[in-house]
Amino acid sequence: MGRIAFAMLLALLGSPAYAVARYVKLPAGTFISALAAPNGGPQRVHVAAFWMRVEPATNGEFLAFVRAHPRWQRGRVLPLFAGPHYLAAWRGPLTLGREVRADGPVTQVSWFAARAFCAGEGARLPTWDEWEYAAAADATRRDARRDPARNAAILAAIQASTGSYPGAIGRHRADVYGVRDLNRLLWEWTDDYAAMFPSADSRNPGTGPSLALCGGSALAFFDRTQYALIMRVAALAALRPSEAAPRVGFRCVRNDGE
Amino acid sequence: MKRRIDLVFGFFLVASLWANISAAAAALPDDSIYRIPALRLVDQDGKAFEFASLSGRPRLVGMFYGSCRMACPVEIESVKRIQAAVRAAGGRPIAAILVSFDPAHDTVPMLRMAAAEHHLRGSEFELARPQQGDYRALGAVLGIAWRPLPGGGFEHNTVIALLDAQGRIVATTDGRGKVPTEFVRAVLAREGMPLP
Amino acid sequence: MKHHSVAAAALTLLFATATAAAGPGSLSAYSASGKSGQALPVIKETLVAPPDVPAAIHRDYPARVVVQLETKEVVKKIASGLNYDFWTFNGTVPGPLIRVREGDTVELHLRNDPSSHMTHNIDLHAVMGPGGGAAATMTPPGQESVFAFKAMRAGIYVYHCATPPVPMHIANGMYGMILVEPPQGLPPVAHEYYVMQGDFYTTTGYKYTGYTTGAHPTPLLAFDLQKMLKEQPTYVLFNGQEGSLIGDHALHAKVGDTVRLFVGDGGPNLTSSFHIIGQIFDDVQVEGGTLVNHNVQTTLIPPGGAVTVELKTLVPGTFLLVDHAITRAFMKGALGQLVVSGEPQPELYHKVSSGPAPADKAGAF
Ligand SMILES: [Cu+2]
Numbered sequence: 001m002g003r004i005a006f007a008m009l010l011a012l013l014g015s016p017a018y019a020v021a022r023y024v025k026l027p028a029g030t031f032i033s034a035l036a037a038p039n040g041g042p043q044r045v046h047v048a049a050f051w052m053r054v055e056p057a058t059n060g061e062f063l064a065f066v067r068a069h070p071r072w073q074r075g076r077v078l079p080l081f082a083g084p085h086y087l088a089a090w091r092g093p094l095t096l097g098r099e100v101r102a103d104g105p106v107t108q109v110s111w112f113a114a115r116a117f118c119a120g121e122g123a124r125l126p127t128w129d130e131w132e133y134a135a136a137a138d139a140t141r142r143d144a145r146r147d148p149a150r151n152a153a154i155l156a157a158i159q160a161s162t163g164s165y166p167g168a169i170g171r172h173r174a175d176v177y178g179v180r181d182l183n184r185l186l187w188e189w190t191d192d193y194a195a196m197f198p199s200a201d202s203r204n205p206g207t208g209p210s211l212a213l214c215g216g217s218a219l220a221f222f223d224r225t226q227y228a229l230i231m232r233v234a235a236l237a238a239l240r241p242s243e244a245a246p247r248v249g250f251r252c253v254r255n256d257g258e
Numbered sequence: 259m260k261r262r263i264d265l266v267f268g269f270f271l272v273a274s275l276w277a278n279i280s281a282a283a284a285a286l287p288d289d290s291i292y293r294i295p296a297l298r299l300v301d302q303d304g305k306a307f308e309f310a311s312l313s314g315r316p317r318l319v320g321m322f323y324g325s326c327r328m329a330c331p332v333e334i335e336s337v338k339r340i341q342a343a344v345r346a347a348g349g350r351p352i353a354a355i356l357v358s359f360d361p362a363h364d365t366v367p368m369l370r371m372a373a374a375e376h377h378l379r380g381s382e383f384e385l386a387r388p389q390q391g392d393y394r395a396l397g398a399v400l401g402i403a404w405r406p407l408p409g410g411g412f413e414h415n416t417v418i419a420l421l422d423a424q425g426r427i428v429a430t431t432d433g434r435g436k437v438p439t440e441f442v443r444a445v446l447a448r449e450g451m452p453l454p
Numbered sequence: 455m456k457h458h459s460v461a462a463a464a465l466t467l468l469f470a471t472a473t474a475a476a477g478p479g480s481l482s483a484y485s486a487s488g489k490s491g492q493a494l495p496v497i498k499e500t501l502v503a504p505p506d507v508p509a510a511i512h513r514d515y516p517a518r519v520v521v522q523l524e525t526k527e528v529v530k531k532i533a534s535g536l537n538y539d540f541w542t543f544n545g546t547v548p549g550p551l552i553r554v555r556e557g558d559t560v561e562l563h564l565r566n567d568p569s570s571h572m573t574h575n576i577d578l579h580a581v582m583g584p585g586g587g588a589a590a591t592m593t594p595p596g597q598e599s600v601f602a603f604k605a606m607r608a609g610i611y612v613y614h615c616a617t618p619p620v621p622m623h624i625a626n627g628m629y630g631m632i633l634v635e636p637p638q639g640l641p642p643v644a645h646e647y648y649v650m651q652g653d654f655y656t657t658t659g660y661k662y663t664g665y666t667t668g669a670h671p672t673p674l675l676a677f678d679l680q681k682m683l684k685e686q687p688t689y690v691l692f693n694g695q696e697g698s699l700i701g702d703h704a705l706h707a708k709v710g711d712t713v714r715l716f717v718g719d720g721g722p723n724l725t726s727s728f729h730i731i732g733q734i735f736d737d738v739q740v741e742g743g744t745l746v747n748h749n750v751q752t753t754l755i756p757p758g759g760a761v762t763v764e765l766k767t768l769v770p771g772t773f774l775l776v777d778h779a780i781t782r783a784f785m786k787g788a789l790g791q792l793v794v795s796g797e798p799q800p801e802l803y804h805k806v807s808s809g810p811a812p813a814d815k816a817g818a819f
Contacts, residue, residue, distance in 0.1 A: 078289075080291065111398065155677060159677055193403075194397075195414060225683070243594065246595055
């Protein structure tokens with residue numbers, strides 16, 4: 001009884017409950033990307049300090065966003081920016097429905113919509129480098145990628161969630177920066193995801209600089225054992241920016257000092 | 259004094275542009291790429307304009323960056339060859355614009371130099387830089403993406419798109435190799451020209 | 455008329471795609487050329503789950519065969535009381551056998567189930583073209599890709615997913631087979647069955663329990679990357695499940711039948727030494743090609759390869775299908791049954807006696 005009343009109260013409160021998202025600061029740093037450099041070798045990447053959302057954007061937050069910005073509502077949004085799967089799991093343009101939890105991560109949002117949401121909170125989507133840099137961490141280390149047990153646990157968690165809605169946010173410990181759920185929960189849009197160019201048949205090894213990519217090269221992995229990451233890149237790279245997928249959500253970042 | 263006149267003139271220019279845009283935007287179809295959020299550009303001649311003001315006639319649109327030594331010169335030459343092929347087939351001249359995704363380096367003087375190097379006349383082939391607005395969204399609707407490389411420069415792909423007068427994509431080419439015949443045929447077909 | 459001959463020449467292979475994978479460029483102005491197969495009669499292929507096989511083809515003319523595949527990620531039994539998260543074509547491991555005739559144009563629709571995590575695609579070894587179709591079918595969840603190819607060489611071929619990380623997609627069960635019948639068809643037989651071997655890599659050892667969650671009360675085994683890299687599977691299975699061809703699910707024949715088996719190896723890593731205990735293969739289409747070998751005891755099937763074997767079941771009994779790298783059969787699950795019913799054939803096989811060896815004879819030496 002009390003629980004129902006509390007739920008109704010939450011529903012009444014609506015959007016203001018989600019108004020403030022928490023960000024934490026990640027210090028500047030350098031790491032070796034799992035993506036290969038154009039010559040196929042390791043790619044050392046420097047990332048400036050930035051602030052990252054502790055948690056991915058939720059359905060409740062996105063509902064508040066589309067209430068405030070009707071042109072991003074399902075049914076109103078231009079097809080140029082969001083295809084037919086956009087927010088398809090929601091019961092209505094302004095209704096989540098029972099299956100879609102307000103505190104669950106929002107998915108089926110296009111890249112355009114994710115960017116607009118972030119802009120709305122004075123932020124932006126992370127670059128791939130920023131995302132990968134952050135996601136290299138675990139609860140105690142800034143770069144835990146060499147730990148086979150950690151990698152296996154991530155893979156197992158991704159596979160174990162087959163067939164259900166994305167899990168709840170915050171089931172696992174926050175990482176060393178205080179960020180949650182980067183690796184296990186969702187594929188997350190990055191601002192420059194479309195520039196990770198897989199060749200049409202991605203089994204082709206990176207064949208060095210190509211004219212089609214202006215001296216860049218088709219996507220290749222320097223660390224071929226980072227399966228969770230490879231799956232992520234494969235999942236994102238196949239999407240057009242207007243497309244939405246049930247496992248693809250996002251979180252925003254801010255530049256340091258803004 | 260001169261500056262003041264410029265400002266006043268600029269105000270009218272902007273005001274009239276806005277009028278144009280809103281009139282045009284109302285008529286644009288849902289899949290027109292001119293419906294991306296406002297994007298203000300400046301071309302090699304220093305002429306500033308809204309991207310959406312380019313609607314009204316078919317056009318070739320792509321993106322590039324000026325310090326690119328490999329694909330970008332090829333892209334520019336490819337656009338020129340398409341224009342020449344259309345002319346040779348008796349078609350009306352088709353205007354082209356390439357927008358830089360490296361505005362930090364591609365200043366107006368740099369654009370002017372690149373245009374001179376490739377003998378581009380602003381009336382038919384503009385090189386432009388974003389002045390204000392979200393140029394990554396332009397790339398996204400055209401299927402163009404880029405990522406800075408740690409060693410400098412960008413990893414990016416090349417797409418040249420033929421837009422109809424309303425801004426819908428009619429055909430695209432990656433601008434490599436010989437003149438893309440199919441693409442040129444698509445340009446001519448827009449005008450109801452007999453196909454070569 | 456002229457158009458038709460051009461079309462016929464262009465039939466070599468036409469990837470007219472209708473998907474996401476192509477950029478905005480794949481618009482009407484370009485794909486107009488991809489209409490070649492239009493004049494052919496259109497047949498929608500009826501697919502069935504393994505070990506069954508679609509009916510033999512009795513056509514003497516080419517058709518445009520429309521095949522509908524759907525990639526699905528499903529939690530299913532891998533062994534008694536244990537589940538695994540399989541990635542599949544049409545929900546089964548292997549995916550359904552596709553059956554077409556040499557000269558047919560196959561219009562393959564690949565849909566990816568909206569609840570999938572992964573992007574998937576398909577590479578069919580019967581295709582002569584980039585990536586065997588993989589380049590045209592990279593399909594995110596909820597989308598569909600379509601491509602067409604002409605089946606130009608009769609044979610039995612493997613298909614599989616080729617999305618990175620490719621070994622994982624295959625290790626999770628994303629393979630199947632396509633049979634391209636020769637123009638004159640295959641000789642009729644009493645039974646046709648479809649079997650594929652695959653190696654599976656789980657964090658816990660053979661028949662050891664995985665972990666349970668609220669959503670998965672049956673223990674769910676997790677994929678083990680390190681074991682796959684070392685090529686040390688915990689399970690080696692026929693048709694993706696221990697017991698898939700045992701007991702109620704055994705293959706059946708009668709005495710005197712000719713049985714045709716389409717046997718493939720999905721891998722990702724192990725070559726199968728395919729053998730049926732107590733049988734000799736009368737005919738083996740070696741490596742699925744046109745070379746036919748006779749009287750074969752054990753035939754090799756490499757990952758990404760397949761054979762057609764035919765045998766006459768002369769004697770009743772239960773015959774075991776095994777990978778004769780025999781640890782895999784008895785310690786990792788690669789075991790199936792062919793049950794042959796009918797009258798005993800004592801002139802071919804009978805037991806004479808057994809018991810203690812007579813002492814006097816033993817002492818006579
Ligand atoms: Cu797959």
